[in-house]
Amino acid sequence: MPLLTIFFSDILEISKAPLNFWEIPESEMKRRAQIFSSHLIQRRSVRDFSERPIPKGVLEACLESAVTAPNGANLQPWHFSVIRDSKIKKAIREAAEEEEKKFYNSRAPNEWLDSLAPIGTNAKKPFLETAPALVAIFQKSEITSPDGTVSRTYYSKESVGISTGFLISSLHHAGLATLTHTPSPMKFLNEILARPLSEKPFLLLVVGFPAPDCHVPNIHRLPTEKMVEFH
Ligand code: IYR
Numbered sequence: 001m002p003l004l005t006i007f008f009s010d011i012l013e014i015s016k017a018p019l020n021f022w023e024i025p026e027s028e029m030k031r032r033a034q035i036f037s038s039h040l041i042q043r044r045s046v047r048d049f050s051e052r053p054i055p056k057g058v059l060e061a062c063l064e065s066a067v068t069a070p071n072g073a074n075l076q077p078w079h080f081s082v083i084r085d086s087k088i089k090k091a092i093r094e095a096a097e098e099e100e101k102k103f104y105n106s107r108a109p110n111e112w113l114d115s116l117a118p119i120g121t122n123a124k125k126p127f128l129e130t131a132p133a134l135v136a137i138f139q140k141s142e143i144t145s146p147d148g149t150v151s152r153t154y155y156s157k158e159s160v161g162i163s164t165g166f167l168i169s170s171l172h173h174a175g176l177a178t179l180t181h182t183p184s185p186m187k188f189l190n191e192i193l194a195r196p197l198s199e200k201p202f203l204l205l206v207v208g209f210p211a212p213d214c215h216v217p218n219i220h221r222l223p224t225e226k227m228v229e230f231h
Contacts, residue, residue: 040169046177047121048214049131049206054176059133059207062170069163072154078163078202079138081193086129088192092136092204093128095188096181100125103184119217127179131208136189137164138199160202171207177214179206 024032063080071077083089100123104113128134139160144150153159164180171178186201 039173043168043172044177044216045179046206046210046214046216047127047179048211049127049177049208050211050214051130051132052209053132054208058174058176059135059171062167062174062176063135065170066163066167069159069166071159071163072156075140075143075151075153076159077140077143077153077156078160079140079195079199080167081136081138081189081195083134083136083193084132089129089131089134091192092134092189093125095192096125096128096183096204097123099183099185099188118219125181125183127206128181128204130211131179131206133207135167135205135207136193136195137167137202137205138189138195139202141198141200157202164203164205167205176207177210180204181206 059082063082066080067076067078083092104123108116137160139156140153141156142150142152168178168180181204183204186204189195189201189204190197190199
């Protein structure tokens with residue numbers, strides 16, 4: 001051991017606060033986990049939305065959950081643009097359908113189209129105008145701090161993915177339906193929403209109530225034990 005070992009943390013003096021840990025009685029833990037999963041199991045991707053507006057404050061509260069996601073170096077490398085304006089929704093629909101037409105008519109290999117066939121999707125995306133809200137989620141490659149310093153971000157894709165998962169789960173928990181929509185490429189979102197090019201569109205989340213006669217494809221999930229192992 002050298003005579004003088006100075007750790008970075010000794011110089012920087014990291015401020016710490018006691019963890020606010022909510023202890024749950026052991027007898028309750030399994031029940032809570034099962035209630036949560038039995039609710040999440042009911043989530044389906046919806047492509048047929050009603051025009052019914054989202055009650056005030058619901059989407060806002062779900063976004064409060066999304067931004068609590070664990071993320072690289074606490075730089076929070078995400079940006080959420082909520083679109084409720086019908087003119088902007090129309091512009092997004094037109095641009096997305098333009099890309100989707102190219103995808104379905106030429107870009108997508110047959111193997112991909114075959115995998116998509118059971119879901120029954122096509123280039124028409126009316127839900128982008130029908131649904132009361134779209135959330136365009138951007139992945140930030142850099143962050144500008146209030147003093148103007150620019151720093152690169154770390155694990156931004158993982159971070160924004162987890163945050164999006166939190167958002168989808170919160171919206172489902174609150175009684176709303178979603179669709180993770182990924183027209184490709186999505187650069188048009190930077191132009192329409194005036195976001196800098198250092199922000200990469202991650203996905204477009206469609207949010208609202210399902211249409212009263214909404215149907216979803218009859219698809220099956222693999223049994224959990226086929227996807228999970230314990231050592
Ligand atoms: N973006 C296209 C195609 C599509 C791709 C996958 I992978 C899906 O799971 C569903 C659709 C579309 O939205 O139609």
